[in-house]
Amino acid sequence: MTILERILEVKRLEVKQLLMEERDVSCGTLSKRPSLFETLKHSNLLEVISEMKRASPSKGMIAGQVDPVTQATTYERAGAACISVLTDKQFFKGSFDDLAAVSKAVQIPLLCKDFIIHEVQIDRAMEAGASVILLIVAALDEGTLQRLHTYATGNGLEVLVEVHDAKELSQALSIDAKLIGVNNRDLRTFEVDLSRTEEISRLFPFNEDHVFISESGIMNGKDAKRVATVGASAVLVGESLMRSASVEDSLHSLQVPKGGVLQ
Numbered sequence: 465m466t467i468l469e470r471i472l473e474v475k476r477l478e479v480k481q482l483l484m485e486e487r488d489v490s491c492g493t494l495s496k497r498p499s500l501f502e503t504l505k506h507s508n509l510l511e512v513i514s515e516m517k518r519a520s521p522s523k524g525m526i527a528g529q530v531d532p533v534t535q536a537t538t539y540e541r542a543g544a545a546c547i548s549v550l551t552d553k554q555f556f557k558g559s560f561d562d563l564a565a566v567s568k569a570v571q572i573p574l575l576c577k578d579f580i581i582h583e584v585q586i587d588r589a590m591e592a593g594a595s596v597i598l599l600i601v602a603a604l605d606e607g608t609l610q611r612l613h614t615y616a617t618g619n620g621l622e623v624l625v626e627v628h629d630a631k632e633l634s635q636a637l638s639i640d641a642k643l644i645g646v647n648n649r650d651l652r653t654f655e656v657d658l659s660r661t662e663e664i665s666r667l668f669p670f671n672e673d674h675v676f677i678s679e680s681g682i683m684n685g686k687d688a689k690r691v692a693t694v695g696a697s698a699v700l701v702g703e704s705l706m707r708s709a710s711v712e713d714s715l716h717s718l719q720v721p722k723g724g725v726l727q
């Protein structure tokens with residue numbers, strides 16, 4: 465069984481649990497945040513989506529003692545375009561409480577990072593103040609991907625659709641995804657390879673309606689430049705910022721000029 469399959473098994477149980485809990489749906493008011501899509505489209509720099517990531521299945525504990533609010537406000541002050549908060553408990557040691565706490569402390573777009581397979585998780589993300597959710601193409605069949613995308617956008621959320629290969633990119637495009645991220649990490653093997661971003665960039669429809677994001681394994685300005693060169697508008701960065709002794713310097717070193725031919 466791959467790690468992704470194991471995670472999805474746990475998610476199915478979590479969803480059952482969430483569906484049994486009674487909630488006051490009226491608290492699901494959408495927080496007013498700028499649009500991530502618009503922010504990325506209009507910037508001349510490679511923007512940074514900075515992630516609050518305590519631990520991961522591939523790296524174990526990364527920063528167990530870090531306070532999510534302190535980390536997120538540091539990201540915001542340093543000029544991040546968006547904060548990503550991992551809400552998965554079992555594999556990433558995050559929570560919806562982390563997301564809710566961060567939500568109260570920052571004004572920029574806020575991404576709920578989880579393995580979403582059901583609408584009830586989207587409701588929780590909204591309740592906790594997220595303005596963006598992640599949908600992972602590899603985790604969903606086509607019908608569910610479409611349904612969850614429609615549900616989220618219908619509720620005023622933005623959706624980052626994560627792909628890993630050409631087939632997944634065409635699935636993302638077929639549901640009209642606007643924010644498309646290439647995960648450089650293979651969720652089945654944990655292998656990280658930035659050439660994934662380069663490969664997908666050759667197939668990516670760079671135009672008004674799409675932005676291209678490179679996710680995972682971005683460690684420094686050199687990596688940032690590499691993905692900016694092939695048209696990335698943003699990088700999604702967790703580990704290297706979580707481990708950095710100077711978050712501000714590290715984040716600034718990633719904000720290189722956009723370099724794509726069509727930008």
Ligand SMILES: O=P(O)(O)OC[C@@H](O)[C@@H](O)c1c[nH]c2ccccc12
Pocket residue numbers: 515517577578579600626647679680681682700701702703704
């Ligand atoms: O820590 P990194 O290598 O900078 O990666 C961040 C982010 O891309 C990664 O956490 C991620 C990308 N897609 C995901 C899906 C689920 C969980 C985690 C992720």
